Amino acid sequence: MRVRQKTGLNKAILDKGWHRLELAPHNAARYTGTAIVKVNPALPSQTCHECDHTDPESRESQARFRCTRCSYECHADVNAAKNTLGAAGHAVPACGDLAVRRSEKQEPVRAARRAAPHR
Incomplete structure (x- = not known):
């Protein structure tokens, strides 16, 4: 990579809002009742x-x-x-809800999964 391209890439990375990136999981944690x-x-x-x-x-x-x-x-x-x-x-489980309540994005547990295996 050329120095000019690298300089441009570094500038683009620094221009992004790293503070906002840090705030995103905190906001999600407040919504789901979890802790960061x-x-x-x-x-x-x-x-x-x-x-x-x-x-x-x-x-x-x-x-x-x-x-x-x-x-x-x-x-x-x-x-x-x-x-x-x-x-x-x-x-912390993948759904991030610590079993306080079920995440809307998590699939419900189905009875078919608990059934006997197919033969």
Whole structure:
């Protein structure tokens, strides 16, 4: 990519409303009665989910994590996601409603799903 194109791309990115992007999930959370938890993004991909040891050498590649202390192995993104989830302190379902009420966008549970499997 040329320097001029890169400069234009950087300007376009900075011109977008990052504050509005941050407000969107907060507004959705108010609507659904959920909470937004900000998690410090520092070092989740270098910290072992099993033993909490942080070492840059544990991140063997873009996709592989292997702890230098306890030898725990996992996909690096999965390990980082587990650390982020743990830092948030709770799990949030995909529908985002924490079972307070059903989201209008979520499909209802159908009796057919609970029926015996097809033969």
